[in-house]
Amino acid sequence: MDPISVVRAAREQLMDEVLRKQKRDGRWSLCFETGPMTDAYTLLLMEGVGWRDPKLREGIVSRLRALADRDGGWRLYADEPHVNVSATVEASVALVAAGAESPDGTLIRQAQERVRSQGGIRKAGSLTRIVLSLVGMLDWGRQPRLPIRLLLLPWWFPVNLFDLVGFTRCHLVPVMVASHLRVARSLPRGPHDLTGWGMLTDSISISPTLQRHIQDSLPAELSGKVGERLALAKAAAFMRNRTEADGTLYSYFSTTLLMVFAWLGLGFSPSHPWITQAIRGVRSFVIPTAEGLHMQFTTSTVWDTALLMDALGEAGIPPQDEAMVRGRHYVLTRQHTRLGDWAIKNPGVPAGGWGFSDINTINPDVDDTAACLRVLARGLTVDPSLSGPWERGVRWLTSMQNRDGGWAAFEKNTDKRWPQLLLPAEDLKMVATDPSTVDLTGRTLAFLGRYRGWKQENPAAERAIRFLEKVQEKDGSWFGRWGIAYIYGTWAALTGMTAVGCTFSHPAVAKGVRWLLSVQNPDGGWGESCRSDGERRYVPLNKSTPSQTAWALDALIACHDHPTAPIQAGIQRLASLTWEKGEHITYPTGAGMAGQFYIHYHSYRYIWPLGVLARYEKKYGSSAPAPYS
Numbered sequence: 001m002d003p004i005s006v007v008r009a010a011r012e013q014l015m016d017e018v019l020r021k022q023k024r025d026g027r028w029s030l031c032f033e034t035g036p037m038t039d040a041y042t043l044l045l046m047e048g049v050g051w052r053d054p055k056l057r058e059g060i061v062s063r064l065r066a067l068a069d070r071d072g073g074w075r076l077y078a079d080e081p082h083v084n085v086s087a088t089v090e091a092s093v094a095l096v097a098a099g100a101e102s103p104d105g106t107l108i109r110q111a112q113e114r115v116r117s118q119g120g121i122r123k124a125g126s127l128t129r130i131v132l133s134l135v136g137m138l139d140w141g142r143q144p145r146l147p148i149r150l151l152l153l154p155w156w157f158p159v160n161l162f163d164l165v166g167f168t169r170c171h172l173v174p175v176m177v178a179s180h181l182r183v184a185r186s187l188p189r190g191p192h193d194l195t196g197w198g199m200l201t202d203s204i205s206i207s208p209t210l211q212r213h214i215q216d217s218l219p220a221e222l223s224g225k226v227g228e229r230l231a232l233a234k235a236a237a238f239m240r241n242r243t244e245a246d247g248t249l250y251s252y253f254s255t256t257l258l259m260v261f262a263w264l265g266l267g268f269s270p271s272h273p274w275i276t277q278a279i280r281g282v283r284s285f286v287i288p289t290a291e292g293l294h295m296q297f298t299t300s301t302v303w304d305t306a307l308l309m310d311a312l313g314e315a316g317i318p319p320q321d322e323a324m325v326r327g328r329h330y331v332l333t334r335q336h337t338r339l340g341d342w343a344i345k346n347p348g349v350p351a352g353g354w355g356f357s358d359i360n361t362i363n364p365d366v367d368d369t370a371a372c373l374r375v376l377a378r379g380l381t382v383d384p385s386l387s388g389p390w391e392r393g394v395r396w397l398t399s400m401q402n403r404d405g406g407w408a409a410f411e412k413n414t415d416k417r418w419p420q421l422l423l424p425a426e427d428l429k430m431v432a433t434d435p436s437t438v439d440l441t442g443r444t445l446a447f448l449g450r451y452r453g454w455k456q457e458n459p460a461a462e463r464a465i466r467f468l469e470k471v472q473e474k475d476g477s478w479f480g481r482w483g484i485a486y487i488y489g490t491w492a493a494l495t496g497m498t499a500v501g502c503t504f505s506h507p508a509v510a511k512g513v514r515w516l517l518s519v520q521n522p523d524g525g526w527g528e529s530c531r532s533d534g535e536r537r538y539v540p541l542n543k544s545t546p547s548q549t550a551w552a553l554d555a556l557i558a559c560h561d562h563p564t565a566p567i568q569a570g571i572q573r574l575a576s577l578t579w580e581k582g583e584h585i586t587y588p589t590g591a592g593m594a595g596q597f598y599i600h601y602h603s604y605r606y607i608w609p610l611g612v613l614a615r616y617e618k619k620y621g622s623s624a625p626a627p628y629s
Contacts, residue, residue, distance in 0.1 A: 003568065004621045007613050010575035011315055014610040018308055019323055026326030027358070028308050030602040031287050032300040034588075035076040036064055036087050037127075037597065038253050040094035042282075042295040044135050045257055047097045048185040049270040051279055056286060059293025061100045064091050065107075066291035072110025076598050077530040078583050079541065083114045086128040086596055089121060089197060093137070097187040103196075112196040120198020125596045126425040127254065130175055134261045136184035137194055144206055144424030145179040146172065147214055148231040151238070152222060155344055159213050163416045165409075165434035166341050166363055170242060170250040174262035177235045180228070183265035207422040236266065240274075242341075244359050246284060247277030251357045252298050256282050281359075297592075297599075301358035302334050304603040306371035311611040313378045314618075320382045328379045328386070331372050335389055336364050342400075346412045349399045352392030366407050366440050367482070369397050370447040377451045394452065397444065398460065405463030406436025407444045409482070431593055437481040441467055442492030449499030456501045465500070468493050469508050476511030477538060484548070484589045484598075485532040490516055491551035498558040513559050516552050517566055524569030525549035525577065530588060534595040543584040546577045547601075550608035554615065563620045571616050574609055 022028055039060045046057060067074055073083030074091045092111040095101040101108055115121065121129075132138040151173070155162040161169055177183075186192060194200065218227060239259050242250050249255040256278050263275055270276075285296040309327045317324055336351045340362035343349065353364025354372040376390045400412050408414065411434045419432035445464050448454040454461045472478055472493070473486075480489030494512045502509050520526060525544025532539045541548075553570045560567065577585070590599030601607075 003571065004617060006575045007571060007617050007621070010578040011610060011613040011617065014578055014606055014613070015312065015315055015317070018312060018606050018610065022323055022327070024326075026305070026323075026328070026330035027301050028304045028603065029299065029301050029358075030304050031289060031294065031600075032296045032298060033289060033294060033600040033602060034297055034592070034597060035084070036067055036074050036091040036094075038295040038297050039064055039293075040090035041131060041254065041257050043094035043098045044131065044187070045260065045279075047187050047189070048135055049260065049264070049275065049279070051270075053283070056283070056293060057098055059286075059288070060295065061095065061098055062292030063289060063294055064095055064292075065100075067091070068107065068111075071114075072107060073114040074111075076596070077588050079529050079531070081531070082118055083111075084595075085115050085118050085121070085123040086125040088115050089124050090128055090131070093132070093135075093191060096191050097135070097189060099189050103191050109196075112198075116196075116198040120200070121194055122198065122200055125427050125593075127171075127427075127596075130179075130258075132194070134178060134183055134185065134258075136186040137191065138200075140179050140182045140184075142200060143179060146176050146206065146424075147211060148176050148180040148235070149214055149218060149222065149227050150210075151176070151231045151234045152227060153214065153217055157217060159210070159217075159418055159422075162341070162344055163414065164419060164432050165411055165414050167250060167252065167255070167410070168428070168432050169238075169341075170252070170255040171258060173235050173238050174249070174255070174258035177232060177262040178258065178265050180232070181265035183261050185261065185264065206424055210418075210422040232266065235262070242362065243274075243278075244281070244361060246359050247274070247279075247281035248359070249278070250363055251355070251360045253282050253285055253295060254297065297597075299357040299359075300601060300603070302331070302354055302360070303356050303368055303371065304601070304607075306331060306354070306368065306375050307607045308603060310371065310374045310378075311607050311614070313375075314611045314614040316614065319378045324379070328375055328383075331375050332386075332389060334358070334360075335372070335393065336361060338362055340364065342411050344411075345414065346399055349396055350392060352389070352394075352396035354393070363410065364396070365409050366397060366400055366444055367409065369393055370444055373397065374447060374451065398448070401444075401460055401464070402436045404436050405460075405465075405467035406438075406441040407464075408434040408436050409440055410434050427593065427596065436467060438468060438471060438478040438489040439480040439482055439492040442478075442489075442494070442496030445496030446492075446499040449496070449501070454500050456497075458500070461500045465497060465502065468497060472508055472511065475538075476508075476513075476515035478512065479536065480591070482591055483551075484528050484530055484591055486538045487516070487519070487526055487528045487548045487551050488589070488591075491555045494555035495558050504559050509559060513556065516555060520552070520566055520570065521573075524566075524573035526552040526570070527584065527587075528589075530591075530598050533591050533598075541584075541587065543587070544573055544577065545584050545587050545589060546574070547589045547604040547608045549574045549577060550612040554608070554612045557612070557615055557619060563616075567616075571613070574612065578605075578609055 074087040153160040249259045353369040415435040477486040478489035478493040526548045527541035527544045529539040529541045588598035588600040
């Protein structure tokens with residue numbers, strides 16, 4: 001079979017699978033799968049508030065057990081060098097709390113031994129330690145608690161809550177409430193302490209500089225109980241104002257979990273409507289997996305739907321096809337019409353972006369907005385009524401460019417230095433702010449170049465290119481924040497720069513291409529370990545994954561007018577990956593929080609290969625893909 005025939009067969013296979021998965025209302029709802037964290041926290045929440053759901057409990061227990069190593073412990077990805085301390089503690093404590101494991105049983109004793117060998121409980125992440133405090137296993141005095149009166153500082157002060165990005169704010173506010181009130185809901189079946197998990201860290205104090213700034217910035221009358229009561233009231237209003245219609249806080253599971261414990265600390269009963277609604281909201285996040293039931297961190301419905309529609313359009317599905325019409329209708333219903341926190345630093349711009357999850361109405365992001373605008377762009381050829389939503393979306397997207405020329409995920413110019421200097425936990429510092437990233441900048445440039453006609457001479461495009469040049473690694477690669485990791489970032493940078501007219505003669509483009517070729521696997525594909533994300537250096541996986549192979553190929557195809565030998569080898573490997581099963585197909589290639597949170601998007605094995613196979617066929621084949629029938 002000739003190369004184009006192989007590509008066409010793989011493309012048609014993927015199209016068939018994707019179209020079969022579309023829901024009646026036009027959406028695609030594929031699993032946003034992470035490690036054991038959300039499942040473990042669900043069991044702890046159920047025990048802490050008396051939430052009875054035997055089917056959910058049994059399904060989650062089944063998945064947690066299935067994810068455990070044979071000799072005890074849990075990993076976040078297959079080649080993680082050692083068991084993950086946070087994941088192992090969370091899963092073990094949750095299984096004991098649910099009555100599924102004995103605290104003296106073999107699995108738990110092995111897990112404790114593995115954690116002790118890695119340094120003990122003190123090596124767990126800050127969110128793990130916070131949840132252990134919420135369920136009465138770790139004294140709040142051992143936690144680096146942010147002063148509740150930080151909430152009283154206005155957003156225009158040099159130091160204030162809104163210097164942090166929205167998803168971090170929505171985690172911190174309920175934590176500040178719970179830690180101030182020392183909320184501790186003991187687990188009825190235990191465990192009740194951390195005996196067996198190794199040495200605890202001594203209490204970590206808050207930066208005296210931060211404490212002094214808060215003290216000096218507030219009037220004297222707010223220094224005591226009056227200020228604390230006002231701060232708690234502001235926290236309650238903050239949470240209510242960001243609660244979605246389904247009861248979840250900012251449409252995330254972890255923020256909602258923390259909010260529930262904050263409401264309990266403020267005196268609400270577990271049967272209060274705000275709490276019962278929140279529990280119903282997160283219950284809708286549950287999805288079946290091969291191992292059991294999984295509590296998703298959030299849903300990825302808007303993201304998956306937009307990207308799958310874009311890939312189908314590349315692959316030859318016409319915009320007037322019924323599947324595309326239904327998909328566009330769903331996407332249009334999810335365009336934001338309300339101002340969110342993003343408007344604080346980007347005033348005067350109407351709402352018009354899109355969020356990641358199905359029920360997100362106030363937390364749009366740059367990547368989802370660009371993805372949804374691609375869908376509308378294809379539809380404009382058959383439906384002129386889309387021009388209004390399209391223009392609102394483009395205006396919002398372009399307005400979000402940062403002063404350094406790049407784009408961030410959620411908010412504009414949210415990159416002050418004080419959170420990196422004054423916040424107590426190192427892992428919190430990683431996610432505290434929202435700086436410009438290579439992947440967001442490259443993907444936004446790619447959209448604006450292809451669908452808005454931007455060229456490198458455009459002043460905004462020129463500033464974005466300068467940003468990408470500045471942050472390129474010495475070896476020619478780029479680091480991607482929201483994917484794994486150097487392949488992801490290099491793909492985004494190269495496709496963005498080429499979309500606005502940069503060619504292989506551009507030094508940064510040439511260096512990026514050479515680096516991609518240098519890490520190609522012997523089988524023709526590409527694969528990168530999640531270790532790259534934490535170690536901030538390229539670590540090969542030594543196996544080829546569908547998404548990473550597609551990303552690398554997409555970049556190379558964008559840079560070459562004719563297929564090269566590496567492209568030919570890569571496309572053959574990508575085509576073969578569409579038929580395969582195994583660990584390399586389900587390996588997580590989405591990044592959330594280094595060392596603690598990685599994502600296996602069930603959609604990615606379809607999205608990226610389908611689009612790249614189609615682009616290869618269009619650019620290098622004797623004819624464009626035949627229309628789907």
